[in-house]
Amino acid sequence: MQISSRFTIAIHVFACMEVFGEDYKITSDFLASSINVNPVIIRKILSQLRNAGLIEVARGTGGTTATRPIDEITFYDVYLAVDLLEEGELFHFHENPNPNCPVGKNIHTALDDRLLHIQGAMEQEMKKYTIADVVNDIKKCLTVPK
Amino acid sequence: MQISSRFTIAIHVFACMEVFGEDYKITSDFLASSINVNPVIIRKILSQLRNAGLIEVARGTGGTTATRPIDEITFYDVYLAVDLLEEGELFHFHENPNPNCPVGKNIHTALDDRLLHIQGAMEQEMKKYTIADVVNDIKKCLTVPK
DNA sequence: ACAGATGTAACAATAAAGATTACAATATTT
């Protein structure tokens, strides 16, 4: 199973905020049209980003802005904000290994640490990329159209 | 969303083969009882491991054995065998960004490379651990009961 | 008060994982 598209959608949201923020008000409808999903999905994701302190959403009047420079917002920040993993664990462990079996009783102990290391390697890599990196690439495509 | 329990189940399978292989015939029923899932689930996973060349399954008579020493079977081998990700991609991208929007048109280009690097970091870490590591830890628990 | 937004609940639709039943095919034993 894959990691939910909430993650790529959230990054898309930030990209729109940066590219269009000066010329347009960034509403959930505006975002929904670029991302091509339902505005309510966007609003849920905006809520999560707001709860994580990454953005501010103007209630009533509408519009969204980042709370800090986008070169200080990493993929990891977004990943945490949109709450992709249940219990924060990447791997789904089979729930009820047999406690009367020597292997079943100890499989968790023998695996958990290593699974966390694997998850940790992924999360460390996520910290290396920022929203600014993505926006820079998009802007390159805009200024040098093929 | 989490990665399917097929992965931890498959590792559990190998651990049972190693720990019990000399004293018992490792059938899908035997495994199902230690892992505590349905035998048909086990048989599907065994099929995948067999297709990947990691094990041999004795048809008719029953029983399962690894095709090579377990210190040469990494988590990554198992991960590939049980086919956890659709299209091999860890991240689910929102399907239809608006091609008429400058951001929507280019978001894929700007993101794909970085997502692959993140996935790659996870997969590289998976190559560091073998079934033997897990079995050693389990055996420690057995010989030195608390 | 109005108009345009957001916040959120409720529920439907879709998709994937996992569970279960059933049975044909295979191999060993007697």
Place this chain on the structure above:
DNA sequence: AAATATTGTAATCTTTATTGTTACATCTGT
């Protein structure tokens, strides 16, 4: 050759999570 135990696999069901949609209360500037 028949009996037995097991694998291989199809079909179906249940459960769970995601995503989509409708509806509406709430908020804010005009």
